Amino acid sequence: MFSVQRFYRDRRTISLKPEKLTPTASWLLRSCYCHSGRDVVLQPGGQKTPNNQVTKRHKKVRPPCQPVLDHFDQQYSQELGDLWTSARSVLLDSNTWQYGVMLNRFTAVTGVTQLLQSQGFSRFLPQKDVSQLLCDVRSSVSSSTYQAAKDYLSSPHCNSKCPPVDSCPQPGCTTRSPIQELDSEPLLTLPRPKLQCYIHPYPVRFPSQAHRPGQLKQYYLLNAASLLPVLALQVRDGEKVLDLCSAPGGKALAIMQYATPALLCCNEPDPHRRDWLAKTLESFLPHSLNSRVIVSSQDGRCFGISEAMTYDKVLVDAPCSNDRSWLYTSNSQQGEQRLKERAKLPVLQAQLLRSALSAVRPGGVVVYSTCTLSSSENYAVVETVLNDFPEAEPEDLWEEIAIPLSKYFTFSPAHPGHGQTPLKPSLQPQDSSVSSNHHRPGILVVPQPGKTWGPMFLSRIRRRK
Known part of the structure; x- marks a missing residue:
């Protein structure tokens, strides 16, 4: 009989030696991949198109897995109301999906920036x-x-445009700018403006970069909504940060673009995913950061005990029922099996969130995120843990993230469940729907035509001092 413990072991297990995955374990591992570089549709062989042009080349749309689609229709029409109809059309047409290009501040990107701008890309995080x-x-x-x-x-x-904190003048130069002097001030x-991500209003494809030994990649391709948990985390230079479920590494890279923490622990217990994570970090981060960025293999549920009250910030990008990939499960039998296991995910997710809240210091922050629309894996998990963890207090992200970024993302403003129809996502400050969402336990990005980012749920929780 399948248990939560075995489910966690198959997907995120500590192993001293690689072992051949069973068919069940293989699809479970694939199913928890959130949208990052590997999900992007690129040119054959990862080669650039002539004259470095981005393309609108359409690929053949795969048919959805009918049992999964039927389940989504039943669940999300109730939870999302009218938003589900348009979200459904986006998820079923991969040719409409948009992709972001996150630049790597640790290598020269001037040429890439110029190319992106010439092709109609623009920054969605203004300096x-x-x-x-x-x-x-x-x-x-x-x-x-x-x-x-x-x-x-x-x-x-x-x-x-201020220089990066780890930028260095010519060898032997000891002059400190006023910006560097600021860093010597306490607290x-x-x-x-380090984190730079470019997006395009249309679903064009930017060419990938092949791995080059000894050279850092200039950019990382991703679903731009996956940057929102990193923005919510608000990492500051010199902090100790834990990325509890780190593979494949996109959010860890975003953290290092956003700030320069004293320590970033990237945890991934599964050996295969951990290898992927390590290669991603190696491709984007210089060797000088090896002492700051480490890869761990612990069971994420154990950090609350083994490293209690150690970290300033913790990101829990939890394994979830990835809506985009699950819709295209290869056959009905596998789809039905996934749906059976879906019900067990909230238990694991709550365990990971509790562990994170125990691992963060009093006054520290935990951000919980998933790439599913499912309220049982999002709001319900957060609310369950808040009820069991009196030291935890949710923080409002509506005015901080949803309103300022409503130009780029569609946020679901109504509480899911209970058969109610969400309000139209009008995010102007004077709108009545804004005030009704204060003190919510999280925000949800819903893919919509023209704004096909997501799904992405995020919640920020502070541990009281």
């Missing part, structure tokens, strides 16, 4: 302007340091 940077630090630094930073940021040499992290 902060000078006034915002100064506003962010004014209350945290001395008047002399603030004035020095103001002069530096206003100078033509800065152009509103201060200056927000810098």
Whole structure:
């Protein structure tokens, strides 16, 4: 009889030696892959198209797995109401799917940036302007340091673009800019525009880059919605961070683009997925970060005991019923088997979230995320753990993320379940639907025509001091 323990062992197990996967274990491993570089449809062999042009080449759309589609129709029409009809049309037509291009700040990307812009790509995370940077630090630094930073940021040499914290001048140079001086101030992290992701309004494909030994890749292809949990995590330079379910590594890379933590522990117990994770990190991060970024193989449910109150931030990108991939299960029998196992996932997800909340220090933050629309794996998991963990307190992401990014993503504003029809996703600050969503345990990105990002659920929880 299949148990939750065996399910977890098959998908995310600690193993001292690789072993041949059974057919069941193989599809279980594939099913938990969230949208990242490997899901992107690229040119044959990963080669660039003539003249480095992106393409709109359509591929043959695979037929959906009927038992899975029937189950989704029944569940999501109730949970999402009218949003499901349009989300369904997006999920069933992969030729409409959009993809993001996250640049790698650890290597030269000027040529890539110019190419992206020439092909109609644009940044969906705008850089902060000078006034915002100064506003962010004014209350945290001395008047002399603030004035020095103001002069530096206003100078033509800065152009509103601060150097990365780990950037280094010419060898032997010991001059420190006012921005570097800011870092010496206690309890201060200056927000810098490091994380850069480009998106296109149409479902074009940007060519992939082959692995080149000794050279870092310039960009990572991903579903742009997968960056939202990283934005919600708000990692600061010098913090200790745990990525509890790290493979294939896209969110770990995004964390390193966003900030320079003192430690990033990337945990992945399954040996095959861990190899994939290690290769991803090797392809994008320089050797100088080897002491900061480590790969762990623990059972994620054990961190709460083995490393209690150790980390400042913890990301739980939990294994889930990936809606995009499950819709295209190869046959009906396999689809029905997946649906049977789906009901057991919330137990595992809640265990991982509890472990994360125990592993984070008092005052620290945990972000829980999935790439499914299912309320039983999203809101229900968070609410269950909150009821059992009195030290945990959910934080509002509606005004922080949903409203500012409503231009790019469609967020479901109504609480799922109970047979209610969600409100139309109008996200203007004066809209009544905004106030009704304050203090929600999370937000959900629903794929829609023209905004095909997601599914992506995220919830931020702070452990009280």
